[in-house]
Amino acid sequence: MSALRQFLALLRVSLSELLLRRGPVLTIFVGVGCAVGVLVSMLAMGSGARREEMSNVRDDRVVIAGLGQRPLFGSIPREEAAAVRDLPGIRRDRDGRPIVVMESMIPIDGRRQGSGARIFVPLFGVTPNVTAYRPEMRFTAGRMFHPGLRELVTSNACTRLFSGFGLGDVRPIRGTGWTIVGHFDLGKASGCTIFADVNMIMSAFARDTYSGLEVMLQSPADLAAFRAAIKANPALHLEAIRQRVAVAQDFKELNAILDFASYFVGIIMAIGGTLGAVNSLYAIVDARRRELATLRAIGFRPGTIVACTLCESMLLAVPGAALGALLAWMLFNGLSASPFGYSFRLDVTPALVLLGVVWALVMGFIGGILPAVRAARIPVATALRAV
16 A cells, blocks of 8 residues: 555544544644634734734825934924925925925823823824825814914824813823814724824924924825935935835834734743643544554554654644634734724734644644654554454
8 A cells, every 4th residue: 555545544544533532632622722812813913003004104105304313203403394395296285385294293191091091192293284194184073273272183093092082171281281172083093193283392392393294295206306306405414215114114113022922922822732732642642552553563654654643733733723713803803902002903814814824733743743753653562462
């Protein structure tokens, strides 16, 4: 009998006896399912964060930063910001004004609904033309802030996640009260966003420079010409970064932390699940010692027994992976999270489910190696003594 026919025959017999070994099989299911469920649900944080970050990104939007500075965390003098408005390739609003948004970002504290936990959220001082730069911005209550007044407008997520952001509420900032006059949605974004007049913010915090600028181009293809115009002006010490790249840079550290935590916890769970699979497979092999020895006696190759045991181990891991991924999707997909003050919803994607299945197969393979070797080394004399 060929090695392939031996392998298929042995695998068919092994799978047909699964109901007779419910205890060890259930242990493998539960162990692998828990490990995959935890990994997928943890990775869903990073997936949700990246989805939130890129939810409203457009290729015709550009972030301006000082040379060597992080976008929106730099220092741009007013005269350089004014000079940017005259550069070519910038889209203009209905009144013919260039869509260049001056920004100054500061953190303010918020109190989480229910628990009252203190979390810092970003407040963006912006010019009023932010509505032209963000056409996805739609007011659901109230109005836009008036320049020169201490007024705030907040996304609806702020009212959902934090207390004290209702229409008409007064927020203390720098010893003075700022009134919330409007609520808005930002398209697909679900995080908390707060806007105020940039000049009032800079005055309150005694700032003379902007944190950054955001520019809407006439088309994504105009970026090269826009960059060339910046370099050609010796008075400008700035660089233009496509919004997609700038957002990825801003959240690089947060994403790295989320991914590290996900894989760290996932690996610990995987080790536990793998050890459980090893013990269960050892129990299965010990229960089949005479059967395996008999197969050796009638000519089944040791390599075939090893391959069959490994395949059985990996196949048993697949239902556990499906169960873990299903539970992660049912319990965590769409769940709100706010680590480090950044709000987003967990996102269990098909790619994460596939990763969970691969993770389970690796667990099954590693967990099956030692039991498979042990199964192949069962002496033929065991079967002869049984006779």
